[in-house]
Amino acid sequence: MAKLAGMEIAFAAAEAVALCRPDVIAAYPITPNTHIPEHLSDIVAEGRLDAEFICTESEHSAMSACCGASGTGARAFTASSSQGLLYMGEIIPIVSAMRFPIVMALGNRANSGPINIWNDHSDIMSQRDMGWMAIFAANGQEVVDMMIQAFKIAEHRDVMLPIFVNLDGFQLTHMVEPIFFPTQAQVDKFLPEYKPYAALHPDNVVSMGSLGMPDIFNEFKKAQDEAMINSKKVILEVWKDWEKAFGRKYEPVMSYKTKGADVLLLTMGSMTETASVAVDEMREKGMSVGLLDMKLWRPFPSEELKKAVKGAKVLVVMDRAVSYGGPAGPVCAEVKSLLYGEPNAPVITNYIIGLGGRDVTVEDFVKMTEKSIKAKKEKPEKAYEIYGARGS
Amino acid sequence: MADKKWPETWQELTPGGMVFRPGSTMGYHTGSWRAEKPVYDNSKCIKCGICYIFCPEACVSQDADGYFMADMDYCKGCGICAHECWPGAITMIEEG
Numbered sequence: 218m219a220k221l222a223g224m225e226i227a228f229a230a231a232e233a234v235a236l237c238r239p240d241v242i243a244a245y246p247i248t249p250n251t252h253i254p255e256h257l258s259d260i261v262a263e264g265r266l267d268a269e270f271i272c273t274e275s276e277h278s279a280m281s282a283c284c285g286a287s288g289t290g291a292r293a294f295t296a297s298s299s300q301g302l303l304y305m306g307e308i309i310p311i312v313s314a315m316r317f318p319i320v321m322a323l324g325n326r327a328n329s330g331p332i333n334i335w336n337d338h339s340d341i342m343s344q345r346d347m348g349w350m351a352i353f354a355a356n357g358q359e360v361v362d363m364m365i366q367a368f369k370i371a372e373h374r375d376v377m378l379p380i381f382v383n384l385d386g387f388q389l390t391h392m393v394e395p396i397f398f399p400t401q402a403q404v405d406k407f408l409p410e411y412k413p414y415a416a417l418h419p420d421n422v423v424s425m426g427s428l429g430m431p432d433i434f435n436e437f438k439k440a441q442d443e444a445m446i447n448s449k450k451v452i453l454e455v456w457k458d459w460e461k462a463f464g465r466k467y468e469p470v471m472s473y474k475t476k477g478a479d480v481l482l483l484t485m486g487s488m489t490e491t492a493s494v495a496v497d498e499m500r501e502k503g504m505s506v507g508l509l510d511m512k513l514w515r516p517f518p519s520e521e522l523k524k525a526v527k528g529a530k531v532l533v534v535m536d537r538a539v540s541y542g543g544p545a546g547p548v549c550a551e552v553k554s555l556l557y558g559e560p561n562a563p564v565i566t567n568y569i570i571g572l573g574g575r576d577v578t579v580e581d582f583v584k585m586t587e588k589s590i591k592a593k594k595e596k597p598e599k600a601y602e603i604y605g606a607r608g609s
Numbered sequence: 610m611a612d613k614k615w616p617e618t619w620q621e622l623t624p625g626g627m628v629f630r631p632g633s634t635m636g637y638h639t640g641s642w643r644a645e646k647p648v649y650d651n652s653k654c655i656k657c658g659i660c661y662i663f664c665p666e667a668c669v670s671q672d673a674d675g676y677f678m679a680d681m682d683y684c685k686g687c688g689i690c691a692h693e694c695w696p697g698a699i700t701m702i703e704e705g
């Protein structure tokens with residue numbers, strides 16, 4: 218039987234990773250993900266997990282070690298945040314091009330500067346186009362569930378791509394929540410032993426990470442893009458399997474009270490929970506408001522999102538990162554591009570909120586919704602607004 | 610069906626472009642990049658081996674008589690051998 222335990226989510230994430238029996242964990246701790254590798258190193262030291270724990274001297278080395286480990290056919294895990302992720306930056310697109318199913322817990326944190334250790338999504342957004350899959354957890358239970366799902370998705374023979382499991386720094390990493398843990402036997406059943414497509418071995422020679430000159434690079438990128446697009450099928454399968462095994466449902470775009478709603482809020486990560494309370498309040502006041510929670514960011518859930526916004530008049534997109542001087546926040550820009558030319562597409566407003574750990578309250582969601590309803594009549598002056606910036 | 614030497618379409622690529630045939634780069638004749646080729650005049654050659662040492666492609670080898678020659682499958686035509694050959698036994702001529 219699954220057991221319920223109250224635990225800090227970062228520790229819970231580590232426990233979930235341990236249940237997946239990784240062979241190699243290479244990490245360099247950086248706030249706010251620190252407790253994840255820290256706790257994993259404890260688990261390894263206690264002999265509860267038979268894995269190689271590599272204390273690297275930097276994030277660049279951590280990702281390089283994961284890359285090498287994955288090349289030998291090991292199940293590899295790492296965790297990072299913000300500047301640490303950026304320091305891994307050189308290897309990040311290489312492991313996806315090499316089709317290594319590395320799993321990373323990304324404790325989302327603002328990119329400095331000014332120096333800031335708190336949450337927003339600027340780290341993941343800066344890695345958007347690096348060929349990694351990306352999913353977002355809204356609470357501790359989802360962190361644990363997604364960590365296990367992530368290995369199964371990434372390692373599937375039709376996918377073979379690395380994956381970011383995004384969990385908001387502090388809001389999730391340092392929160393204590395009651396969490397259901399599956400048993401080792403349940404996880405072993407759900408997640409079979411990793412059988413790599415190929416592994417570096419002197420008896421079976423293979424070259425990985427070879428040169429791709431102009432005459433093949435284009436085709437290589439096309440193949441990589443197809444792999445990413447096709448991974449959605451597997452993600453849906455794995456989520457269906459999870460629901461069957463554990464009863465908790467995961468969808469690329471989750472809906473909350475959206476039936477017949479005129480106004481839809483679109484969120485990602487932990488703000489979803491606050492937004493759902495705001496939706497409850499607004500519904501009580503008789504406002505026709507619903508909530509969409511995007512759990513899948515890469516591959517982009519195009520069909521699901523198009524379906525989810527059908528019939529809505531206003532769509533309020535929340536971004537937690539700035540695309541400086543861009544046409545909108547990174548999430549909204551993609552949503553707009555998706556809905557461009559769609560018949561009866563809703564009016565889209567875009568708020569960039571919660572930067573660098575700024576609190577986002579229920580009242581904020583209500584205010585943004587009210588503003589957006591007005592925007593339906595009077596076109597807003599600007600395509601996006603950095604919400605709550607004093608002086609604006 | 611004869612084995613294809615290189616993938617042409619994206620569907621033919623292995624995941625991650627992994628290469629399972631050892632030594633397959635031997636079949637990749639980089640000499641096609643060449644604009645000029647070295648021509649050896651053995652009457653001037655003193656068999657010093659400087660061309661052999663300096664060739665960055667390591668494509669110069671010695672024949673049974675001790676004279677040197679470049680493998681045109683790999684010679685990139687950089688002209689270093691001709692520049693370094695102090696008795697002037699090597700001339701670069703345009704690839705025709």
Ligand code: SF4
Nearest residue numbers: 664684685687688690
């Ligand atoms: S031209 Fe350059 S590559 Fe060719 S044989 Fe001479 S040194 Fe080697």
Ligand code: SF4
Nearest residue numbers: 654655657658660694
């Ligand atoms: S450098 Fe010139 S002289 Fe010396 S071996 Fe080569 S061709 Fe002959």
